[in-house]
Amino acid sequence: MSFWQGLKKPFFVMAPMADVTDVAFRALVLKRGTPDVFWTEFVSADGLYHTREIQKMPDSENPLMRDLAIGEGQHPIIAQIFSSKPEMITYAVKLVAGLGFDGVDLNMGCPDRSIEKQGCGSAMIRTPEVARAVIRAAKAASSLPVSVKTRVGYNKESLDEWLPMLLEEAPAAITLHLRTRKEMSLVPANWELMKKAVALRDRLNPDVLLIGNGDVTSIEQGKRLIAENGCEGAMIGRGMFGNPWVFAGRKPEDTPLSEKLAALIELAHGFERLSPPKNFAVLKKHIKAFATGFDGAAHLRAQLMEAESADELEEIIATP
Numbered sequence: 227m228s229f230w231q232g233l234k235k236p237f238f239v240m241a242p243m244a245d246v247t248d249v250a251f252r253a254l255v256l257k258r259g260t261p262d263v264f265w266t267e268f269v270s271a272d273g274l275y276h277t278r279e280i281q282k283m284p285d286s287e288n289p290l291m292r293d294l295a296i297g298e299g300q301h302p303i304i305a306q307i308f309s310s311k312p313e314m315i316t317y318a319v320k321l322v323a324g325l326g327f328d329g330v331d332l333n334m335g336c337p338d339r340s341i342e343k344q345g346c347g348s349a350m351i352r353t354p355e356v357a358r359a360v361i362r363a364a365k366a367a368s369s370l371p372v373s374v375k376t377r378v379g380y381n382k383e384s385l386d387e388w389l390p391m392l393l394e395e396a397p398a399a400i401t402l403h404l405r406t407r408k409e410m411s412l413v414p415a416n417w418e419l420m421k422k423a424v425a426l427r428d429r430l431n432p433d434v435l436l437i438g439n440g441d442v443t444s445i446e447q448g449k450r451l452i453a454e455n456g457c458e459g460a461m462i463g464r465g466m467f468g469n470p471w472v473f474a475g476r477k478p479e480d481t482p483l484s485e486k487l488a489a490l491i492e493l494a495h496g497f498e499r500l501s502p503p504k505n506f507a508v509l510k511k512h513i514k515a516f517a518t519g520f521d522g523a524a525h526l527r528a529q530l531m532e533a534e535s536a537d538e539l540e541e542i543i544a545t546p
């Protein structure tokens with residue numbers, strides 16, 4: 227039995243987000259209202275393999291291992307990986323299992339061209355047999371539960387074709403981003419489609435948990451969407467921006483500005499401790515999200531965008 231079976235329903239999970247859900251951001255969220263499941267950023271299985279095996283680089287020097295760091299209390303946590311090559315998945319899952327993760331997730335929804343060119347992300351929706359082989363490899367590589375995160379179709383919704391194959395392979399959970407690849411994130415998520423997914427799941431493999439994803443910004447709204455559409459959980463992505471309290475039930479407007487800016491400072495210091503470091507500019511999306519919605523926000527934001535270190539950012543906030 228894996229942690230998935232022990233989750234109380236409805237449950238709320240952190241979305242995997244590149245350059246967002248690193249160990250520092252997860253620490254920020256954990257202190258303010260923990261999600262039922264943490265997720266890492268996505269990590270290339272091929273990248274892990276090539277850096278360690280071909281370049282003969284020890285783990286300590288492999289920059290990708292930074293993205294697989296687990297902070298204190300950050301459990302249950304799932305490592306999200308991607309590859310279209312089963313042997314790379316086997317390698318990465320064994321590695322991840324040894325690092326103390328509670329589960330592994332396969333990315334089959336990323337619309338980024340550079341990922342799709344490798345046959346990964348959303349491209350998997352068009353190559354279901356590759357997706358099947360990758361799931362089988364992941365399941366065979368360790369005892370960790372395997373989940374899949376995907377979209378409702380490529381150019382058009384194709385749940386009737388795509389979902390049965392996934393259900394047949396019996397992952398512990400499937401997260402459905404309720405948009406097609408073509409829709410990117412440009413149109414509202416279509417939560418109605420979850421009803422269709424739930425009907426397929428109930429008929430074909432009732433053991434698989436379904437998690438809805440797209441445009442959830444509060445627990446209250448998520449509970450309503452889950453109740454209306456029948457899935458077991460919801461995943462929150464952009465709703466965490468500027469609101470690391472979201473899993474505690476807070477809406478962005480519930481938190482005073484001073485507390486938001488203190489959170490931003492804390493995040494910036496945690497971010498600087500990432501090893502190897504990431505470019506400070508990566509924090510800009512957080513600056514935009516935290517420093518918003520009050521008189522003088524645009525001015526403060528412009529100043530904060532110039533900061534090149536956590537100390538500089540803190541100083542600007544102290545003396546606006």
Ligand SMILES: Cc1cc2nc3c(=O)[nH]c(=O)nc-3n(C[C@H](O)[C@H](O)[C@H](O)COP(=O)(O)O)c2cc1C
Pocket residue numbers: 241242243244245246267268306333335336375403411439440441442461462463464465
């Ligand atoms: C900056 C950013 C990075 C993302 N990185 C990933 C990722 O690494 N893996 C993944 O499966 N999805 C990734 N996504 C997609 C999110 O996990 C989520 O599916 C999407 O944002 C829709 O959910 P939301 O409306 O709650 O944000 C990313 C999205 C954004 C905006």
